[in-house]
Amino acid sequence: MIIFFIIVYYRWLFPVNLDFSNVDQLCAKVDFRSPRPIIDLSKVRFFRPFSLVYLGMFLRYHNCCNKAFDIIPPESNAARGYLARQNFWERFNFNPDVIKGEKLIRFTTSTSLNDIIDVENRPNIADDIAVAVLKVLRNNRVHVKVGLLSELVSELVDNFALHSERTLAVVAMQYYPNLRRVVLAVGDCGIGIRASLSTNPAYAYLVSRPHCEVTLKAIEPLVSRIPGCGTGLTNIRDETLNLGGRFTLTTGNGYVIIGRQGTKYGNMSYDLPGVQAELSLPEED
Amino acid sequence: MAIVHIGKLAYPCVTRIRGEEAATKLQGQVGINHIEVDLSGVDMVSLSFLDGLISHFLRHGKETDFIFKIDTPILEDKLARVAGIRNTTIYFRYDEKEIRQIKPKFSRPQKPVFIPTKTDFRH
Numbered sequence: 001m002i003i004f005f006i007i008v009y010y011r012w013l014f015p016v017n018l019d020f021s022n023v024d025q026l027c028a029k030v031d032f033r034s035p036r037p038i039i040d041l042s043k044v045r046f047f048r049p050f051s052l053v054y055l056g057m058f059l060r061y062h063n064c065c066n067k068a069f070d071i072i073p074p075e076s077n078a079a080r081g082y083l084a085r086q087n088f089w090e091r092f093n094f095n096p097d098v099i100k101g102e103k104l105i106r107f108t109t110s111t112s113l114n115d116i117i118d119v120e121n122r123p124n125i126a127d128d129i130a131v132a133v134l135k136v137l138r139n140n141r142v143h144v145k146v147g148l149l150s151e152l153v154s155e156l157v158d159n160f161a162l163h164s165e166r167t168l169a170v171v172a173m174q175y176y177p178n179l180r181r182v183v184l185a186v187g188d189c190g191i192g193i194r195a196s197l198s199t200n201p202a203y204a205y206l207v208s209r210p211h212c213e214v215t216l217k218a219i220e221p222l223v224s225r226i227p228g229c230g231t232g233l234t235n236i237r238d239e240t241l242n243l244g245g246r247f248t249l250t251t252g253n254g255y256v257i258i259g260r261q262g263t264k265y266g267n268m269s270y271d272l273p274g275v276q277a278e279l280s281l282p283e284e285d
Numbered sequence: 286m287a288i289v290h291i292g293k294l295a296y297p298c299v300t301r302i303r304g305e306e307a308a309t310k311l312q313g314q315v316g317i318n319h320i321e322v323d324l325s326g327v328d329m330v331s332l333s334f335l336d337g338l339i340s341h342f343l344r345h346g347k348e349t350d351f352i353f354k355i356d357t358p359i360l361e362d363k364l365a366r367v368a369g370i371r372n373t374t375i376y377f378r379y380d381e382k383e384i385r386q387i388k389p390k391f392s393r394p395q396k397p398v399f400i401p402t403k404t405d406f407r408h
Contacts, residue, residue: 219394232301265399267401
């Protein structure tokens, strides 16, 4: 028991990896009473795609509310270099509703493995992302069911396009050859699942329910803001389980994780608008 | 029987809206004969696409006018899941094989477990 608490304390004091388990706590610690709140990333050595997307959406959301931050960058050269290669600070340090098109296009033109891209809400964006992801996975000979993974990513992007009521989302794709795993994260800082779903009169009662419960409901078949729709998240859940992967979905202060260890849900430490999701799939033998 | 390859109606076949658009294009040909929708040899045919296609047929009472030609068990599984979700009858065949009715597949969600605190949650 003592060792357990030492490990917990050590990880809290010296976080090494920023991922689903702790990125919300990092955001919750930010002191908004300060005119320029500080985000301390000094101890971060490794960023999982979900944490990049979550932190990016945190910055973008508050930037839209005219809030600027002072950021203490990672001490680790590798982590600092990684963020620089992804144009992380520049990428999330603007309001997508007012940015000029020519500046935005710098971030939306390339899709590659181990990269972040911004995704504009425009017609057929989910189709375009599916084709781009398929091409990248094939070119890099990643041994996953590439068609299926591309399909699942397009489901997430389509959800953003149909329900977020925002201009931009972000997609991060990372391949870990040693772990033989592909991880994809998609996020936006839109209206979120609860606000979207409760506009359907059949689900108006959900407006006062916790985000995590609403998210579980949204994963059920034929549950959608749009009557007659609602197979996307169900499909992601079923295929993730078939492929032995893991699906993480957060919205507001709620989360749901679906994987081999079962379905878990609960509350995040921070209430971030929008929807953030991560798909983690193993390579096939 | 008319045969239509899905690639002539939509590409890529991933979103619900594309499925509905493909169904609208097909609908004009329904009534004279049954139509075989050939799904074989396509990179991606998503469940949402198939659901958009089939639910459009359902709304117009035309679901039994179509037969799906497939080439992989993955497509059969997707059709089975759509049949389960929509509680409908779908006919299909593999190349050169007899026409069969799909056996609906129903998803069995896991019982969710509430985790009260996410502190140091490792997954």
